[in-house]
Every structure is written in C-alpha cells, then in structure tokens.
Amino acid sequence: MLIPFTGPFDLITTLESGQAFRWRREEEWLTGVVFDNIIRTRRTAEGVEFECAPDDETAIAPLFRDYLRLDDDLEAICDRIRVDDRIGAALRRYPGLRVLRQEPWECLISFICSANNNVKRISVNVEDIADGFGRPLALRECRRSAFPSPAELAQVEEGELRELGLGFRAKYVAGAARIVAAGDLDLFALREADYDEALAALTTLPGVGDKVANCVLLMSLDKREAFPVDVWIDRALREWYPEHMVRVDGKPLTRAAMRPWAQAYFGEFAGYANQYLFQGRRLLGRRGDQS
DNA sequence: AGCCAGGCCCTCC
DNA sequence: GGAGGGCCTGGC
Numbered sequence: 001m002l003i004p005f006t007g008p009f010d011l012i013t014t015l016e017s018g019q020a021f022r023w024r025r026e027e028e029w030l031t032g033v034v035f036d037n038i039i040r041t042r043r044t045a046e047g048v049e050f051e052c053a054p055d056d057e058t059a060i061a062p063l064f065r066d067y068l069r070l071d072d073d074l075e076a077i078c079d080r081i082r083v084d085d086r087i088g089a090a091l092r093r094y095p096g097l098r099v100l101r102q103e104p105w106e107c108l109i110s111f112i113c114s115a116n117n118n119v120k121r122i123s124v125n126v127e128d129i130a131d132g133f134g135r136p137l138a139l140r141e142c143r144r145s146a147f148p149s150p151a152e153l154a155q156v157e158e159g160e161l162r163e164l165g166l167g168f169r170a171k172y173v174a175g176a177a178r179i180v181a182a183g184d185l186d187l188f189a190l191r192e193a194d195y196d197e198a199l200a201a202l203t204t205l206p207g208v209g210d211k212v213a214n215c216v217l218l219m220s221l222d223k224r225e226a227f228p229v230d231v232w233i234d235r236a237l238r239e240w241y242p243e244h245m246v247r248v249d250g251k252p253l254t255r256a257a258m259r260p261w262a263q264a265y266f267g268e269f270a271g272y273a274n275q276y277l278f279q280g281r282r283l284l285g286r287r288g289d290q291s
Numbered sequence: 292a293g294c295c296a297g298g299c300c301c302t303c304c
Numbered sequence: 305g306g307a308g309g310g311c312c313t314g315g316c
Contacts, residue, residue: 018297115298121314122297167312172299209299230297254306255298278297 001057003065004047008074010096011043017279019100019219021110021123022130022144031139033130034103035063036146038139053139069101077224081266081273086240090280099275100219104187105180106147107220112172112207114215121165128164129153129173154181172207179205187221195223210256218271227262227270229255236281237262 015023015030023032031040037060041050048068052060065071074096082088106126113125130145133152137144148156154177161170179185185205190198198221202213214228229237237258238245244261245253253261266273 111297112299114296116296116311116313117298118296118314120296162312165313168299168310169312207299211298215297228297231295232297256305282297 001051001061002044002047002049003061003070005065005070006045006047007070008096009043009048009068009070009098010094011041011048011068013094013096013279014068014098014100017097017275018119018282019275020102020107021119021126022147031142031144033137033144033146034067035060036135036137038137038142038144039064040139040142051139054137067101069098072098074098077269077272081269081276083266087266087273087276090276094276094279097276097279099224099272101222102220103147104190104216104220105150108176108180108187108202108205108208108212108216109147109153109173111212111215112176112205113166113169115169115172115207115212117169125164125166125169129161129166132156132160132164150177150181153177169207172205175206176208190217190221195225198223199226210259214259218274224269224271225263225267227259227266227274229258229262230278232278232282233262233274234258236277239281240277 012025012028012030015032016025020032023030028042029040030042031038037052037055039050039052039060041048050064051057078091082091109129110122110126114122130147133148133156134145137146156174158170158174161173166173180187185201190201193201195217198217199213202208202216203210211228211230214226217223218226218228234255247253262274263270
C-alpha cells in the first residue's frame with residue numbers, strides 16, 4: 001500500500017537515526033515492528049510504500065503515517081530553528097530527517113535501556129525483550145515479536161531481564177513496568193500535559209533522568225521543545241557553540257544547564273534542532289573534527 | 292589493559 | 305547545585 005507523500009522526507013535516514021531501535025534495512029527496504037505489526041517499507045517518488053501483518057494495511061496506514069510525522073511541516077520547522085549557520089549546516093546535510101512519533105511505552109523502555117550503552121546493544125536489548133516476552137509475529141518469511149505490554153513486562157522478574165543482558169538497567173525496566181502497569185503513571189495522558197509537568201512525571205520513574213525523559217517526551221509524547229543532552233549533543237554544543245558553553249564564573253556549563261540554554265536558543269522546535277545536531281555530530285565519530 | 296558507549300543514582304561537599 | 309564514583313556488558 002502507498003501512503004502518498006511528495007514532501008521532504010528521508011525514510012532511511014530517519015529510521016536509522018537512533019530514535020527507534022527495531023528497524024532493519026535491506027537495500028532500500030526497512031523492516032520493523034510498530035503497532036503490534038511487522039512493517040516492511042520503502043520510500044518511493046510517490047510516497048511511502050509499505051506492507052504489514054497481521055493487521056490490514058488500511059488500518060495501519062494512518063497509524064504509520066502518524067508515526068512518521070508526515071503532517072509536520074518540515075520546511076517551516078527548519079526555517080524556525082535555522083537561527084545561525086552552524087545549525088544551518090546540519091540542516092543542509094540531512095534533508096528530510098524527521099522526528100518520529102513513537103509508541104510511548106516502547107520508547108520509554110528503549111531509552112531506559114540506552115543508559116551508558118551503545119546503539120547496537122540497545123537494539124539487541126530491545127529485540128531480546130520483545131522475543132522473550134512479546135507475541136510472535138510473521139510477515140512472509142520474516143519472524144519478529146511485538147513489544148510486550150506494560151502488564152506483560154510487569155510480570156517479568158528483574159533476574160530474567162538480567163539474563164537477557166540488560167545489566168543494571170534490568171532493575172529500572174522492571175520497576176518502571178510495575179509502575180506503569182499499576183496505572184500509577186499514564187503515559188498517553190502526558191501527551192496532553194505541558195512539557196514541565198510531563199517531565200516531572202517521567203523522572204519519577206526508576207532509570208529515568210533528564211536525558212531519558214527528554215527523549216521520550218520528544219520522540220513519543222509530542223513535546224517538540226524537549227532537548228535531550230547526551231554525550232553527542234554535549235560534544236556538538238561545546239564544539240559548535242563554545243562561546244555559550246561557559247558560565248560567568250568561567251566554568252563550563254553542566255548538562256543540566258545546557259538543556260534550558262538550547263531550548264531558549266532554538267525555540268519551540270528545539271527538539272528538531274537536537275535531532276539534526278545529534279545526527280551531525282554522531283556521524284563525525286568519537287574524536288572527529290568538523291570538516 | 293583500559294576506555295568508551297545516546298546515564299542514572301547515590302554520596303558528599 | 306555540583307562533582308565524583310559505581311554500575312552490567314561488549315567492542316575496540
């Protein structure tokens with residue numbers, strides 16, 4: 001089925017930008033698991049082509065379109081965040097890169113798993129959680145698993161998660177699952193809450209600090225002003241905005257201070273700026289200079 | 292061998 | 305509020 005779309009959108013770059021961890025690529029095709037479906041998709045000149053299972057494509061199409069945020073006016077957003085030539089260079093380098101609108105629950109657990117971890121192993125962790133405790137899915141010869149619901153994951157012991165290789169994150173995942181499953185935190189309700197309230201709610205969860213919370217807020221809870229500061233953003237800002245990264249006493253800004261600075265500097269779509277800065281700096285490598 | 296990976300949490304100042 | 309250290313695991 002085709003989702004018609006002729007605007008700016010780079011499907012491969014977006015799905016491989018480290019926002020989501022379950023997409024796998026073969027040539028121009030990407031296969032992932034969203035909305036309890038295996039989805040196989042590619043970009044064409046006419047739009048986004050996809051097939052899915054087990055649900056009907058007509059049922060999944062609007063959800064998948066929403067997931068890809070095709071209704072966001074990307075050019076207008078980029079115009080808003082292009083406040084200098086430094087962010088401007090990153091915007092030019094990755095045309096069509098979008099921020100996803102993911103499922104909050106999986107997004108939350110994924111980024112709890114991201115703590116002091118690398119993208120490759122995060123992907124393995126998330127896949128192992130699904131294979132271990134989620135429903136099996138099939139699309140043609142492809143076999144994957146749905147991401148387990150809060151109720152399903154809440155029944156899993158920390159020890160079982162450690163056996164999967166989650167390490168110290170196992171305790172956080174198990175703890176967060178129990179809280180969400182118990183109804184003590186309604187993730188979807190946070191889409192209606194304002195940024196500060198949603199941030200405060202998320203950071204009550206174990207394993208969720210400012211960085212993880214901002215990832216979940218940006219990538220699944222509609223808070224486009226969210227600005228997660230990780231090691232890559234830390235490097236990007238210090239290298240590209242050095243004059244703004246020193247306090248009046250001469251000491252460097254802490255990460256806690258970098259976020260509000262960036263939100264004020266880039267404005268209401270700071271999260272989009274974050275994604276372009278992240279992409280730009282991450283692809284330079286650990287010690288790479290800008291070139 | 293040692294450091295690093297999309298941090299969080301706890302302790303101490 | 306801010307600095308420092310520990311933490312599972314795997315790769316280079």
